[in-house]
Amino acid sequence: MTGFEKLNEEKVFKDPVHRYIHVRDRLIWELIGTPEFQRLRRIRQLGTTFLTFHGAEHSRFGHSLGVYEIARRVIDIFKSRGDWDDSETMLSLCAALLHDVGHGPFSHSFEKVFGTNHEQFTQKIILGDTEIHRVLAQVSPDFPKKVADVIGKTYENRLVVSLISSQIDADRMDYLLRDAYFTGVSYGHFDMERIWRVMRPVGDQIVFKSSGMHAVEDYIMSRYQMYWQVYFHPVTRSAEVILTQILHRAKRLYNEGFSFKNVPLQMVSLFEGKMSLKDYLRLDESVIMYYFQVWQDEEDEILRDLCSRFMNRRLFKYMQLSKDQLYADEELSGAFREAGIDPEYYLEVDSSSDCPYDFYRPGEEEERRPIQLKMPDGSLHELSRESDVVGAITGKRRTDHKLYFPKDMVLSLPDDLPAKKRIIELLHI
Amino acid sequence: MLEDHAKIAAIIKQAGVIAGRKKLQKMIYILQTMGFPFHETFHFNFFGPHSDELTMQLEELCNFGFLLEHPDEESDGITYRYRLSEAGEGFIGHYKEILPDVRNMTEKLSGESASFLELVSTLLYFDQIPGESANEKVRALDRPFSDKEIGRARVYIADLQAERADLSFSK
Numbered sequence: 210m211t212g213f214e215k216l217n218e219e220k221v222f223k224d225p226v227h228r229y230i231h232v233r234d235r236l237i238w239e240l241i242g243t244p245e246f247q248r249l250r251r252i253r254q255l256g257t258t259f260l261t262f263h264g265a266e267h268s269r270f271g272h273s274l275g276v277y278e279i280a281r282r283v284i285d286i287f288k289s290r291g292d293w294d295d296s297e298t299m300l301s302l303c304a305a306l307l308h309d310v311g312h313g314p315f316s317h318s319f320e321k322v323f324g325t326n327h328e329q330f331t332q333k334i335i336l337g338d339t340e341i342h343r344v345l346a347q348v349s350p351d352f353p354k355k356v357a358d359v360i361g362k363t364y365e366n367r368l369v370v371s372l373i374s375s376q377i378d379a380d381r382m383d384y385l386l387r388d389a390y391f392t393g394v395s396y397g398h399f400d401m402e403r404i405w406r407v408m409r410p411v412g413d414q415i416v417f418k419s420s421g422m423h424a425v426e427d428y429i430m431s432r433y434q435m436y437w438q439v440y441f442h443p444v445t446r447s448a449e450v451i452l453t454q455i456l457h458r459a460k461r462l463y464n465e466g467f468s469f470k471n472v473p474l475q476m477v478s479l480f481e482g483k484m485s486l487k488d489y490l491r492l493d494e495s496v497i498m499y500y501f502q503v504w505q506d507e508e509d510e511i512l513r514d515l516c517s518r519f520m521n522r523r524l525f526k527y528m529q530l531s532k533d534q535l536y537a538d539e540e541l542s543g544a545f546r547e548a549g550i551d552p553e554y555y556l557e558v559d560s561s562s563d564c565p566y567d568f569y570r571p572g573e574e575e576e577r578r579p580i581q582l583k584m585p586d587g588s589l590h591e592l593s594r595e596s597d598v599v600g601a602i603t604g605k606r607r608t609d610h611k612l613y614f615p616k617d618m619v620l621s622l623p624d625d626l627p628a629k630k631r632i633i634e635l636l637h638i
Numbered sequence: 639m640l641e642d643h644a645k646i647a648a649i650i651k652q653a654g655v656i657a658g659r660k661k662l663q664k665m666i667y668i669l670q671t672m673g674f675p676f677h678e679t680f681h682f683n684f685f686g687p688h689s690d691e692l693t694m695q696l697e698e699l700c701n702f703g704f705l706l707e708h709p710d711e712e713s714d715g716i717t718y719r720y721r722l723s724e725a726g727e728g729f730i731g732h733y734k735e736i737l738p739d740v741r742n743m744t745e746k747l748s749g750e751s752a753s754f755l756e757l758v759s760t761l762l763y764f765d766q767i768p769g770e771s772a773n774e775k776v777r778a779l780d781r782p783f784s785d786k787e788i789g790r791a792r793v794y795i796a797d798l799q800a801e802r803a804d805l806s807f808s809k
Contacts, residue, residue: 562694574715576660608698
């Protein structure tokens, strides 16, 4: 029986964001040791961002530990003030640790192409035939389900859910600081400890003392800057576009009976749309990068080229799309086809809505929960109504659409080809 | 190029005006669960299924001038009303062949309150989770829904599903 037994000796992980991550509970220690959790070491936190910011090689393993550590410290603060029901502590810590356990390699692209869903896999890993399930079930038969409910945001105690998943939660606080650290950018920082100190559980939500508004403003600015400077960086998006096209191409070739020199055995169930949990858990970025490497020698010209682009960072260029250019793709696609370049794989629009996470929008009443400030008289006020800085960011809409294409391929077309001239005109290159 | 955006714009056109972002979120989720081709990713939040992707698509459509957004200050906060602009008509005109014609269902959904659609979409959300009793879960989540409302929502879902089945048959 593991239960809530303490370890004989505290374990620590040295961590660049939190300095130390402390593990005192045997349950947490055993979860970290499971193969499903260790797999997260082989999945990068930021997918293709390492092709833009070379430091961004950090994994979901480190992030998951970081989220656990933040949850642990915030709970300690709440407990010291008598604001926390201790019977929910271990559930919250397990959910914090496991919240991303269902992520696969390059999740976003995979989900787009194969219709997989990392959140569903998180549920399956926690509830299915896995080591993680066995460790959790030692607490009680219904404990894995409770952990899954917290992560799925359907747990009855909304305060526990808010800690892991809300507008200012342990997940976001960790990834903003961690991603800023590993990308090397200087604008993702905010005073996390100050935010912890002004967090107040009120009913079933966490609100912030109004005296800490400036720390919260910094956090919102950090989200804003990180979105535009890191998460939605056009070079990263270009790599993502190519990655997605590789997956589309490989899937189509497989379904058309193409004879691969290097048969992607680990991806067959994915191509056939019947991926089991066991198959999913065997996939990681090492496996995918291996196929991309060997597919550079495949007979199929498109697959070969796209893989070579991804592996050697020969990415697509882009042009900003205005409203008037939205319908240019019909003419462009025609010119591409005429030039012998398949537009299905070499012309792609990427929009801000393809990478939507981390915008703060207060929204309408009951659309989603906004950030609330607790005023000295005890009333709650939505952040953007009190803060000019946040009001300015949330009031001004900024969206973006770019068209990605292989400029080098276009320029290498024969000069006397009429389609080349048309493409150059349409793409302004 | 922007097929998913065009589908959202088409739903707004079919409804005429959609009063509220929350209502639109729930409408698209419900249509998605009824098998119509909407690809937005939804997560559960405190007020039922919600898609950040859809929020951004709405912003993008407004920025392009394809949707007109009108904020109404009401006693319980702001409600944003959406309708298609003239430019939006031109936009969806490029995507005629991929737009689902679900006018009857859209009008039916649009005529309900956002709160009722929250209940309907929440029940549909939990119906998809194996081993979950959706009705019990909704009661446990402590949202202000009575047994009578849950019963009405169940009848409403059955009607939508029957209507959906008729649409498939007529195709």
